[in-house]
Amino acid sequence: MKSRWTRGAAGAVLAGVVAVAAAGCSDGNSGNTSGAASKAASAASSAASSLASKGADALAAASAEARQKLNSVKNGVKAKDDVTLGTPAAGADGRATVKVSARNTASSAKSFAVQVNFTDKNGNLLDVTVVTLKDVAAGSTGDATAQSHRKLTGDVHAVVNTALRY
Structure with a gap:
């Protein structure tokens, strides 16, 4: 595409x-x-x-x-509803960055693998990345930063495509 x-x-x-x-x-x-x-x-x-x-x-x-x-995540459960994204911004190198927050609703520490899609204002895919949040304590929220692989210009948006808790 x-x-x-x-x-x-x-x-x-x-x-x-x-x-x-x-x-x-x-x-x-x-x-x-x-x-x-x-x-x-x-x-x-x-x-x-x-x-x-x-x-x-x-x-x-x-x-x-x-x-x-x-695909390398073993025993992952869908957790898209537990993940939120901040507002994308351009880093000093022109690559898009966005804050990723994952809320652990499980009763023990869990990790998250989150696929973030960077899109333009019309929803066209510009870039894809996966960020991992390790050992988020039970009942807590973990934060990480997703970054595009290359420089993106224009009105860049970020959406959670897939999120797995494991």
């Missing part, structure tokens, strides 16, 4: 290449402007395709890693 972020970045690459091509064609020479425009469009298409592919590859890798981490 390609995200709107990837398409937006690809559009920016396309606009930049077209602008450079247009500037190169407006020097007063009567060269083959349609050939230059065609080359610029081809270069932009190639750059956009490469960018989209890299974004899709990164998302696929993050999703596979998240599935692997959740």
